[in-house]
Amino acid sequence: MISPTYVDVKTAADRLADHAVRTPLLVARNLSERLGAEIWMKAENLQRTNSFKFRGAYNAIALLSEDDRQKGVVAASSGNHAQGVAAAAQLFGISATIIMPSDAPVTKIDRTKALGAQVVFYDRENQDRDTLMHELGQREGRPIIPPYNHSDVIAGQGTVGLEIAQDMNAMGKAPDRVLVCTGGGGLTAGVALAIHHYFPNTIIHSCEPEGFDDYARSLKAGQPQKNERSSGSICDAILTNGPGSIGFEINHKLLSEGLVFRDQDALNAMRYAFNYERLVLEPGGAAALASVMVHGENWKGETVVVVLSGGNVDRDIFQRAIQSD
Amino acid sequence: MISPTYVDVKTAADRLADHAVRTPLLVARNLSERLGAEIWMKAENLQRTNSFKFRGAYNAIALLSEDDRQKGVVAASSGNHAQGVAAAAQLFGISATIIMPSDAPVTKIDRTKALGAQVVFYDRENQDRDTLMHELGQREGRPIIPPYNHSDVIAGQGTVGLEIAQDMNAMGKAPDRVLVCTGGGGLTAGVALAIHHYFPNTIIHSCEPEGFDDYARSLKAGQPQKNERSSGSICDAILTNGPGSIGFEINHKLLSEGLVFRDQDALNAMRYAFNYERLVLEPGGAAALASVMVHGENWKGETVVVVLSGGNVDRDIFQRAIQSD
Numbered sequence: 001m002i003s004p005t006y007v008d009v010k011t012a013a014d015r016l017a018d019h020a021v022r023t024p025l026l027v028a029r030n031l032s033e034r035l036g037a038e039i040w041m042k043a044e045n046l047q048r049t050n051s052f053k054f055r056g057a058y059n060a061i062a063l064l065s066e067d068d069r070q071k072g073v074v075a076a077s078s079g080n081h082a083q084g085v086a087a088a089a090q091l092f093g094i095s096a097t098i099i100m101p102s103d104a105p106v107t108k109i110d111r112t113k114a115l116g117a118q119v120v121f122y123d124r125e126n127q128d129r130d131t132l133m134h135e136l137g138q139r140e141g142r143p144i145i146p147p148y149n150h151s152d153v154i155a156g157q158g159t160v161g162l163e164i165a166q167d168m169n170a171m172g173k174a175p176d177r178v179l180v181c182t183g184g185g186g187l188t189a190g191v192a193l194a195i196h197h198y199f200p201n202t203i204i205h206s207c208e209p210e211g212f213d214d215y216a217r218s219l220k221a222g223q224p225q226k227n228e229r230s231s232g233s234i235c236d237a238i239l240t241n242g243p244g245s246i247g248f249e250i251n252h253k254l255l256s257e258g259l260v261f262r263d264q265d266a267l268n269a270m271r272y273a274f275n276y277e278r279l280v281l282e283p284g285g286a287a288a289l290a291s292v293m294v295h296g297e298n299w300k301g302e303t304v305v306v307v308l309s310g311g312n313v314d315r316d317i318f319q320r321a322i323q324s325d
Numbered sequence: 326m327i328s329p330t331y332v333d334v335k336t337a338a339d340r341l342a343d344h345a346v347r348t349p350l351l352v353a354r355n356l357s358e359r360l361g362a363e364i365w366m367k368a369e370n371l372q373r374t375n376s377f378k379f380r381g382a383y384n385a386i387a388l389l390s391e392d393d394r395q396k397g398v399v400a401a402s403s404g405n406h407a408q409g410v411a412a413a414a415q416l417f418g419i420s421a422t423i424i425m426p427s428d429a430p431v432t433k434i435d436r437t438k439a440l441g442a443q444v445v446f447y448d449r450e451n452q453d454r455d456t457l458m459h460e461l462g463q464r465e466g467r468p469i470i471p472p473y474n475h476s477d478v479i480a481g482q483g484t485v486g487l488e489i490a491q492d493m494n495a496m497g498k499a500p501d502r503v504l505v506c507t508g509g510g511g512l513t514a515g516v517a518l519a520i521h522h523y524f525p526n527t528i529i530h531s532c533e534p535e536g537f538d539d540y541a542r543s544l545k546a547g548q549p550q551k552n553e554r555s556s557g558s559i560c561d562a563i564l565t566n567g568p569g570s571i572g573f574e575i576n577h578k579l580l581s582e583g584l585v586f587r588d589q590d591a592l593n594a595m596r597y598a599f600n601y602e603r604l605v606l607e608p609g610g611a612a613a614l615a616s617v618m619v620h621g622e623n624w625k626g627e628t629v630v631v632v633l634s635g636g637n638v639d640r641d642i643f644q645r646a647i648q649s650d
Contacts, residue, residue: 023349278636
């Protein structure tokens with residue numbers, strides 16, 4: 001499959017204009033003061049379905065041929081891509097079948113069903129969701145909307161970066177760094193395309209939980225590295241086997257080093273967002289914020305943008321976060 | 326004191342442009358579907374100091390004479406106006422003394438102090454804060470920034486309505502109704518001025534908790550009515566004795582009936598905002614959302630805007646809200 005370019009991100013933005021939320025870029029005033037830097041947050045937890053995933057899903061479904069689209073789509077997801085695909089399919093009036101891990105947050109399962117999708121469960125430890133997804137698609141002759149390893153999905157996610165770049169430009173600012181929550185690397189690649197187009201000197205970091213630092217290691221090695229585990233972090237939204245090949249082709253050219261944080265850092269970031277920004281984040285959606293809180297001490301005077309990629313958190317985890325100080 | 330007009334709101338917006346957040350107007354997708362209406366939320370919980378109060382405080386301090394301003398300001402507040410005044414005073418490099426009830430949320434007291442203000446406590450049941458405020462101002466010869474009964478404060482809060490009107494206009498929409506969280510009526514009056522200027526046929530509602538429905542009764546009676554109690558609702562941000570005279574002069578001309586909700590409705594609205602909008606609201610800041618959830622059944626097909634006026638909630642109350650289903 002062909003690698004997407006900035007032009008694909010730009011046309012995706014036109015396609016999404018009437019359907020996606022143009023989410024706000026908000027200054028994190030308290031954290032900025034603490035770090036002596038200027039920290040901005042792209043609040044994709046306020047996106048349709050409460051994560052950025054709607055963007056890529058809608059763009060990919062829009063770009064299917066009318067014949068293919070009418071067959072209905074198949075996807076695999078821990079929950080955010082599931083809702084993105086379900087919402088986009090609903091807008092196009094087509095059916096969607098989503099393969100989800102049986103231990104996905106209840107919130108995500110319920111919301112996906114509420115958006116009219118059919119949910120099929122798999123066992124995260126013993127089954128490979130990509131294999132299941134491709135088998136199901138082939139058996140039923142329906143197109144697949146993969147969560148990250150797909151050019152049109154990456155281009156759609158890239159509109160997050162395009163909006164950041166446009167808003168920064170409008171304020172006469174240029175980001176020194178952009179931090180992106182990283183699972184398979186689709187959002188990261190899309191954002192990198194857009195940011196690099198506007199600001200070629202901006203440093204772009206992937207952000208991953210300890211034990212799932214495939215991107216950090218892959219960037220260092222210059223080729224895709226796998227994770228040893230497939231579960232065991234609270235950051236369910238960004239746990240993947242390893243980088244998607246299409247995204248990695250982009251990211252290994254445009255990214256600086258990958259940042260790593262601990263689960264407790266994600267909880268701390270969620271608590272900060274609750275206390276000072278009055279925003280609800282899920283652990284994986286707090287990855288970039290957690291990373292700037294951990295690594296930002298040395299970035300004094302810089303302008304830093306963090307993507308808050310999602311807010312689909314169950315009540316119990318959220319309470320754990322706001323109580324954990 | 327002279328009643329503010331639309332022109333005062335417009336010039337306040339110019340004054341605030343570099344300092345206040347232009348908060349997003351977000352669609353409440355889930356609630357819209359439930360009610361068969363189109364519900365939009367003006368997210369002032371994302372404002373500087375996490376409530377709309379910064380707007381009026383900054384505008385009023387900006388409009389003091391340089392001589393007066395340098396004396397430092399005095400204010401009285403349950404916590405949101407306190408933070409607004411403290412933040413604005415800090416920007417102007419002047420001192421601020423704030424009279425706060427001893428039972429104000431800890432969050433609000435801490436934040437006010439963190440913004441460099443001096444806090445003086447009073448007993449909500451046995452002391453009148455307005456008397457205390459005026460005494461202190463007079464004794465020290467310092468200008469007072471009242472929470473709502475002040476023309477420049479009302480004009481500043483009105484920029485919330487101006488932004489709503491501008492955003493609605495840009496989308497080619499006109500609100501059928503605008504609902505505002507109402508304490509002393511300053512925000513409500515300011516919003517009414519701006520909305521009425523753009524959309525003279527829009528119905529504007531005040532929103533108050535049961536037992537503190539002074540505005541609902543005042544609008545019905547055609548003259549200011551007092552509340553019997555001064556505490557006893559969780560909506561601490563909007564508990565006042567009765568309407569401010571300057572705001573009432575505007576509101577009794579521009580408002581439709583006042584809406585009333587119960588404390589449990591505010592908790593339900595906070596839970597909705599957590600679950601579906603990924604926003605953190607305080608009880609008083611959820612007043613308009615609670616009101617549309619209670620009264621909106623009969624507004625099918627309408628376009629309704631609710632102001633989410635603040636998010637400064639203590640953890641315990643927030644947990645009570647998200648657990649209360």
